[in-house]
Amino acid sequence: MMLSEVTTVPEAALPLAPFKAHLRLGTGFGEGSLQDEVLFGFLRAALAAVEGRTGKALIIRNFELELMHWRDRARMVLPIAPVQDVTAVAVRDADGAETVLDASAYRLERDSQRPSLIPAAGLLPAVPAGGLVRITLQAGMAADWGGLPADLAQAVMLLAAHYYEYRADTGLHGGCMPFGVTSLIERYRSLRLTLGGLA
Template sequence: MMLIEETAIADTALPVDQFKAHLRLGRGFAETSLQDDVLKGFLRAAMAAIEARTGKVLISRSFTWTLSRWRNDAGEVLPVAPVTRIDAVTLTDAQGAQQVVAPETYRLERDSQRPCLRPMGACLPSIPAGGEVTIALTAGMAADWGGLPADLGQAVLLLAAHYYEYRDETSLGDGCMPFGVTSLIQRYRMVRFGAGVLQ
């Protein structure tokens, strides 16, 4: 299995001015844009960390997911959420020949936690022996920064500010995330059940 992010978040979609205000950086000076690239890097890192913790794509973009076999041919749970659209399903055989699956033979089962590719009939199309299937999809909670829930937007700014303030610190533990950020994203995290135990 391989998930590839086909489109990145555009620089223009990043809330650089809001981040500067959050950091209380000086304004009105000729050099105010000198740090923009650095600030964009911290914003991207914060978004990536929050997406990893929540399992949610924040700003809408395109992905491709490639599988060598279905885990369940009655419905394949997709690796990101929320999925807004299935753009294509393509079968590739062992020789590299491709066949686009007719869109009327499958559907997207929307779910904020576990969206699923479902067949319109009994099962998803067979993957050729030695081949693979590639699902092209669009996922994201909002088309742009302004469409994000306020708590997630605040979490991104808080975490990016944490990265900025501690940019020279190397002794923080793995997975360190400030408590304020953790509490803001808690309701978006996926609840997993395994062997009868809440995880």
């Protein structure tokens, strides 16, 4: 299984001005944008870390999932949430020939923790030997920063500030996720009960 981000979070969706205020960076020196690229980098890193810990996409964007086989042809649990839409499902054979499934052949079962791709009837189509399935989907909680739950937005801000504060520290103690961040994101983390991750 390989999940790839097709579109990245645009800079306009990141809270640069609030982040600068949070860091209490000085203003009025004529070089107010000098650190912008660095600050965007810390925001992106913090966003990725929170998404990785929670299994949730925060800002809505496009992803592509490639599977060598279905874990369950009656219900494929998707590895990211919340999924807003499944835009395409294609089966590719070993020679590279691709068949795009009709959208009526499947449906998205929405769930904040374990969204699933469900066949409209019977089972999802078999994957040819040496082939794969490619699922294109749109996932995320909000279209912009203002639409995020306040606790997740605060967690990203705190973590980005932590990265900024310890940017020159190579020791483990400074680079670990702060307790305040972990407590804010705890309720969004998915509980894994399958031991082997088969569901």
